[in-house]
Every structure is written in structure tokens, then in C-alpha cells.
Amino acid sequence: MDVLKLVPQVFFDLIARAVPGAFLLICLEASANKRMMPTLLALAAPNAKLQESALVWAIVVGSAVFATGHMMAPAVRFLESPPVATSVDIWARMVNKLLPFRTRHQRLPKERWEQYDWLRLERPEAGALVVRIRPEYAMYGGFAVALLLTTAVLLARVLAENALSRGDRLELFLVASGALFLGVVMHKRQLDTYMTFGLSVQNFHKAAAERVGRQP
DSSP states (O other), X not given: OOGGGHHHHHHHIIIIIXXXXXXXXXXXXXXXXXXXXXXXXXXXOOSHHHHTOHHHHHHHHHHHHHHHHHHHHHHHHHHHSOSSHHHXXXXXXXXXXXXXXXXXXXXXXHHHHHHHHHHHHHOHHHHHHHHTHHHHHHHHHHHHHHHHHHHHHXXXXXXXXXXXXXXXXXXXXXXXXXXXXXXXXXXXXXXXXHHHHHHHHHHHHHHHHHHHHHOO
């Protein structure tokens, strides 16, 4: 098996899964004011001596990060392209109303993905250029999901924790508002990069096809 064929998948997993997964765990730990990783370590390695091992820590943290990133994937996919075709327009209009700047978005046709596969198989040098964009928009979508979940956790604390003072509630509400705004901004970035990916695939495929047609 050609090891080089694994590079795009490893790159995708690191950028589109590990980075958002780690970001979500950090955000949830901070917003919930709970120490999550020691709890996960205690569940994965009940033995106290194993918990002191750096290798065990690395395995537990790495597994938690990748598992979290993969569990976020359906939500990221929904933000990228809702399953109902008509909801794409509704979602885009809602995002445009929430943001002070407009975005463009439409579901990529099946033809575009066929062109993407053709580039990767027949013109790998061109395919390598567009393949880098795909994990990028997935990463932005992961950031958006993480920030929206953080907003929900912070608002739940504001409503549920009776021991909080008025100042603490106001502080949590302001942080939640900031997380919501950043989440919407990251979602806009996801949609823009998603459309850039589709346009790049179309342009590279057209150029490659014309080049093939000119060959004797």
C-alpha cells in the first residue's frame, strides 16, 4: 500500500476532527467549570499508577479528542448542507440576517463531487490543491458547533445555578453572547470556504479536461 495515499486522510483527520474536538473539550471544560480530562482518565485507567503515566495520558486525551471530533461530524455536516434542499435557502437567509455581512451558499451538486474524485484519481497534482480546502471548511464548522454548544452550556448555567450572584450571571451572559457571535462568524467562514471548495473543483476540473483535450 502506498503510504502517500494516507497523507490526505491523516491531514483531514487532524484538521477536521482533532482540532475541533480538542477545541470543544476545552470550551466545555471552561464553560461548565468542570475538570473533564481527569474524570475521563480515571474512567479509562482506574489504576492510580497508570494515571501517572504520560503515555496513558496521551492515549486517553488523543482518543477523547478524535472521538469528540467524529461525534461532532453530523452537526458540522448539517451546518454545511442541511438534508432538506429547501432548508438550505432558509438557513442561508437566517445567517445573512444574523450577520452584518452577507454570505453565499448553495448545496454542491453531485457532479461537483464526481469532478473532485476525478481530480484526485486522474490529476493528483491538481487534486492535492483542492483537497486541502475540504478539511478547512470542516474545521470552521467544528468551531461553530463547539461555540454554539458553549453558548448553550453558559446559558444553562445562568438559568440553573441559583447560587450565582447577579454579577456572575451577567458575566456568563456576556461570555455566552460573545461565543454565539463567534459561532455565527465561524459558520459564515464555513459556508464561504465550502463554496470556495466547490468553485475550485469546478475550475481545476475544467482546466485539466481542456489540457487533456489538447494532448495528441
